Amino acid sequence: MSLLTVGTVAFDKLETPFGKTDKILGGAATFISMASSLLGVKTGIVSVVGGDFPEEYIDLLKSKNIDLSGLEIIPNGKTFFWEGKYHNDLNSRDTLATELNVLENFEPKVPEQWKDCKVLMLGNLHPLVQKSVLEQIDIRPELVVLDTMNFWMDHTWDELMTVIKEVDVLSINDEEARQMSGEYSLQKAAKKIMTMGPKTVIIKKGEHGALLFQDERVFFAPALPLEDVFDPTGAGDTFAGGFSGYLASTEDYSFENMKRAIIYGSALASVTVEKFGTDSLNELTKERLDERLKRFQDLISFEMKL
Amino acid sequence: MSLLTVGTVAFDKLETPFGKTDKILGGAATFISMASSLLGVKTGIVSVVGGDFPEEYIDLLKSKNIDLSGLEIIPNGKTFFWEGKYHNDLNSRDTLATELNVLENFEPKVPEQWKDCKVLMLGNLHPLVQKSVLEQIDIRPELVVLDTMNFWMDHTWDELMTVIKEVDVLSINDEEARQMSGEYSLQKAAKKIMTMGPKTVIIKKGEHGALLFQDERVFFAPALPLEDVFDPTGAGDTFAGGFSGYLASTEDYSFENMKRAIIYGSALASVTVEKFGTDSLNELTKERLDERLKRFQDLISFEMKL
Numbered sequence: 001m002s003l004l005t006v007g008t009v010a011f012d013k014l015e016t017p018f019g020k021t022d023k024i025l026g027g028a029a030t031f032i033s034m035a036s037s038l039l040g041v042k043t044g045i046v047s048v049v050g051g052d053f054p055e056e057y058i059d060l061l062k063s064k065n066i067d068l069s070g071l072e073i074i075p076n077g078k079t080f081f082w083e084g085k086y087h088n089d090l091n092s093r094d095t096l097a098t099e100l101n102v103l104e105n106f107e108p109k110v111p112e113q114w115k116d117c118k119v120l121m122l123g124n125l126h127p128l129v130q131k132s133v134l135e136q137i138d139i140r141p142e143l144v145v146l147d148t149m150n151f152w153m154d155h156t157w158d159e160l161m162t163v164i165k166e167v168d169v170l171s172i173n174d175e176e177a178r179q180m181s182g183e184y185s186l187q188k189a190a191k192k193i194m195t196m197g198p199k200t201v202i203i204k205k206g207e208h209g210a211l212l213f214q215d216e217r218v219f220f221a222p223a224l225p226l227e228d229v230f231d232p233t234g235a236g237d238t239f240a241g242g243f244s245g246y247l248a249s250t251e252d253y254s255f256e257n258m259k260r261a262i263i264y265g266s267a268l269a270s271v272t273v274e275k276f277g278t279d280s281l282n283e284l285t286k287e288r289l290d291e292r293l294k295r296f297q298d299l300i301s302f303e304m305k306l
Numbered sequence: 307m308s309l310l311t312v313g314t315v316a317f318d319k320l321e322t323p324f325g326k327t328d329k330i331l332g333g334a335a336t337f338i339s340m341a342s343s344l345l346g347v348k349t350g351i352v353s354v355v356g357g358d359f360p361e362e363y364i365d366l367l368k369s370k371n372i373d374l375s376g377l378e379i380i381p382n383g384k385t386f387f388w389e390g391k392y393h394n395d396l397n398s399r400d401t402l403a404t405e406l407n408v409l410e411n412f413e414p415k416v417p418e419q420w421k422d423c424k425v426l427m428l429g430n431l432h433p434l435v436q437k438s439v440l441e442q443i444d445i446r447p448e449l450v451v452l453d454t455m456n457f458w459m460d461h462t463w464d465e466l467m468t469v470i471k472e473v474d475v476l477s478i479n480d481e482e483a484r485q486m487s488g489e490y491s492l493q494k495a496a497k498k499i500m501t502m503g504p505k506t507v508i509i510k511k512g513e514h515g516a517l518l519f520q521d522e523r524v525f526f527a528p529a530l531p532l533e534d535v536f537d538p539t540g541a542g543d544t545f546a547g548g549f550s551g552y553l554a555s556t557e558d559y560s561f562e563n564m565k566r567a568i569i570y571g572s573a574l575a576s577v578t579v580e581k582f583g584t585d586s587l588n589e590l591t592k593e594r595l596d597e598r599l600k601r602f603q604d605l606i607s608f609e610m611k612l
Contacts, residue, residue, distance in 0.1 A: 089490070184395070187531045208514040211531060220605050222526040225493045225517060259608040293612055299526050300606050302565040306599055 003248040004114045005032045005241070006046040006133040007123020007147075008103065009053070009071065012277060013083040016090065016231050024277040025057045026082065028123035028147065031237035033066045034281050035268045036121070036245030038289070043245070044117070046070035046108045046133055050077035050101060060282065069111040077102035090229050091206060110136040119248040121240060122146040122167065127159040134166055143253050145169040145244045146198070147237070150176050165197030168253075171240050173204045186211060187218070200258065202243070204236055212262050214255050221262045224270040224296060231276045235269040238281065242268035267292045309554040310420045311338045311547070312352040312439040313429020313453075314409065315359070315377065318583060319389040322396065322537050330583040331363045332388065334429035334453065337543035339372045340587050341574045342427070342551030344595070349551070350423070352376035352414045352439055356383035356407060366588065375417040383408035396535050397512060416442040425554040427546060428452040428473065433466040440472055449559050451475040451550045452504070453543070456482050471503030474559075477546050479510045492517060493524070506564065508549070510542055518568050520561050527568045530576040530602060537582045541575040544587065548574035573598040 005028075012026030029047045037043040044067035053073065061068060083097035108129055120141040122130040130146060146167040152160050153176065164170060170193060174186060180196075181189035190201045190213035201213045207229070209222035242265035247253055250260075270292060274280040311334075318332030335351045343349040350373035359379065367374060389403035414435055426447040428436040436452060452473040458466050459482065470476060476499060480492060486502075487495035496507045496519035507519045513535070515528035548571035553559055576598060580586040 185531075185533055185535075187533045205514070208511070209528065218531060218605055219608070220528040220531070222515065222528065225491075225524060225526070227491050227493045229491075256609070260610050263608065263610060290612060293610070297610060297612065299524055302525065302562070302569065304566050304569060304599070304603060306596060306603065 001040075001248045001251055002042040002044070002114075002117045003036045003119040003121060003245055004044045004046065004070070004110070004117040004137075005029050005036070005121040005123055005244075006108055006130065007032055007121075007125055007237070008080050009045065009047040009049050010080040010082055012233060013081070013097075014231060014233055014276060015085040017086065017088050018230055019276070021276050023081065025060070026233060026277055027080065028125070028237045030061070030278060031234040031272065031281070032121055032123050032241030032244070033061070034064055034278060035238045035241030035265075036248065037064045037066050038268070038281070038284060039242070039245040039249045039264065041245045041248045043067065044070055044111070044114050046110055046114075048072040048074060048102045048106045048108075050079040051075040053079045060278075067114075070109065070114060072109065074102045084233070086232065090232050108133050108136075115139075118142050118251065119244050120144045121244040122163070123237065123240070124149050127152055127156050127163045131159070131163040131166070134163065142251070143168050143244070143247055145171060145240065147171045147240050148176070150179055153179055161196065167198050169200040169202060170198040171202040171204065171236075171243070173206065173236065177201070177203045202262070204239060206232070206235070210239065210262055210266065212258055214258070217255055219255075219259045219262065221259075221266050221296075222300060223266060224292070224299065226270060226273070229273045232273050233277065234272050238272040239265040239269040241265070263293065263296050267296050307346075307554045307557055308348040308350070308420075308423045309342045309425040309427060309551055310350045310352065310376070310416070310423040310443075311335050311342070311427040311429055311550075312414055312436065313338055313427075313431055313543070314386050315351065315353040315355050316386040316388055318539060319387070319403075320537060320539055320582060321391040323392065323394050324536055325582070327582050329387070331366070332539060332583055333386065334431070334543045336367070336584060337540040337578065337587070338427055338429050338547030338550070339367070340370055340584060341544045341547030341571075342554065343370045343372050344574070344587070344590060345548070345551040345555045345570065347551045347554045349373065350376055350417070350420050352416055352420075354378040354380060354408045354412045354414075356385040357381040359385045366584075373420075376415065376420060378415065380408045390539070392538065396538050414439050414442075421445075424448050424557065425550050426450045427550040428469070429543065429546070430455050433458055433462050433469045437465070437469040437472070440469065448557070449474050449550070449553055451477060451546065453477045453546050454482070456485055459485055467502065473504050475506040475508060476504040477508040477510065477542075477549070479512065479542065483507070483509045508568070510545060512538070512541070516545065516568055516572065518564055520564070523561055525561075525565045525568065527565075527572050527602075528606060529572060530598070530605065532576060532579070535579045538579050539583065540578050544578040545571040545575040547571070569599065569602050573602050
């Protein structure tokens with residue numbers, strides 16, 4: 001069981017109604033790999049950082065058994081930086097700064113030992129970077145999952161379409177699904193997106209849960225109702241990492257197992273949002289994850305004879 | 307098994323992105339009683355209409371086995387009228403007209419034969435009208451469910467609090483729960499509302515489903531993802547009627563059975579929104595309801611060993 005992910009490893013500077021941070025560890029590949037590795041999956045990152053990326057963060061990722069042989073460090077470059085401020089309801093945010101830095105000319109290189117990975121998770125990045133990683137894998141992975149966002153639809157639609165038609169699972173949020181399909185109904189949106197390539201579509205609805213579509217089948221998992229959401233940053237990536245990681249850990253890619261994978265992704269995402277950045281995921285123990293999964297089961301389990 | 311409801315029986319005039327209507331049959335008690343009666347429950351209405359209320363609508367309700375002995379008809383009065391226009395996303399709407407008419411001086415009278423009803427569903431109305439109905443029931447019903455809205459919180463807070471402390475279940479939407487409790491987190495909101503009287507709180511989130519809270523327990527049911535939502539009018543009332551009706555039909559008021567009741571309410575609400583007003587509920591057969599319940603079960607059923 002192995003999972004390779006490509007995505008940002010970044011500095012985030014965040015402000016929520018509950019507090020603010022200096023530059024802290026963030027990025028899609030960071031959350032994805034931490035979630036996957038927590039599930040006992042051999043996990044590797046393909047990404048790039050600058051010489052300003054602290055040894056401390058490298059050590060943290062390594063301590064989580066994340067393989068960094070695919071993490072390029074450009075000594076005289078600067079790490080990708082994102083600064084954002086969340087509104088009071090935490091459902092929307094303003095981007096205050098985006099500095100691409102070393103990401104601007106990023107040419108991903110998949111290490112030799114990762115060219116037979118079982119699951120490939122293409123985190124939110126330029127579609128041509130995602131495509132380049134997919135093309136470097138010698139044997140087609142058993143599962144390829146892709147995450148993207150509206151920015152790439154606006155600016156690199158054609159490139160996105162060429163990579164999307166190669167993947168098994170697309171993971172996007174509700175607004176992005178509507179934009180991509182031109183359909184308001186999420187049911188119709190998923191159907192249309194399935195004609196673009198992915199056999200399976202996950203539509204993330206933030207605090208309102210996530211929908212899993214495949215052929216005529218639909219599964220829904222709510223987000224865990226939390227007393228407090230502290231910082232939503234990384235929730236979507238954690239979800240995607242938990243979903244892909246669970247499938248990698250079980251090597252069972254059936255629809256029934258994808259349902260469980262959605263629950264794992266949702267449970268892990270519910271942990272991420274409890275503190276700033278990766279803090280909460282970093283402290284997560286097997287026991288607390290099990291307790292969280294149990295709460296999930298209680299939340300949506302019922303018996304009904306028809 | 308018997309359910310009595312008090313609420314509006316009304317004329318609605320609706321405009322959605324898909325079409326518009328003249329005055330059609332609407333009102334909380336109409337949807338509640340149709341949902342409850344569909345589940346085989348002996349169902350009665352306490353309400354008032356004017357001399358302009360057509361015989362055809364009376365016949366329709368009677369044909370659904372709804373007891374109208376508590377429906378007062380004021381020959382020289384006019385029936386309550388509401389006109390609304392939905393925005394493109396169907397999640398918000400503008401009220402274009404509200405004419406209270408015969409509702410302005412409504413003094414509800416519970417017929418003798420209903421003074422021992424098992425379940426009482428207090429539909430959205432002035433809290434003193436709700437209270438008056440509750441006080442006319444001789445033997446405390448086994449379950450009292452109350453629905454209300456922000457209007458009554460704004461204008462009749464004290465009266466609302468006196469009736470809320472007498473009920474078992476409160477059913478409101480997410481924004482109303484936030485307003486009532488002063489808490490943004492729905493988890494916290496439900497906890498606070500439970501200190502105001504109701505042991506059980508249902509928070510309706512429209513297309514995002516519904517949460518059921520009791521003590522420390524939470525259950526979540528999504529709304530069924532539909533290809534098209536045509537007209538959301540009456541969805542919340544249908545949900546409340548299906549929930550209360552299912553409990554009345556089974557006479558089992560446990561938390562486990564309330565979960566099933568939520569599923570029934572959601573399934574019935576998903577039927578209501580498919581056509582204008584009561585049209586879709588009117589045509590609903592047992593077979594189609596079972597098929598809808600089956601889709602619900604598929605949507606949220608999963609197996610996970612922990």
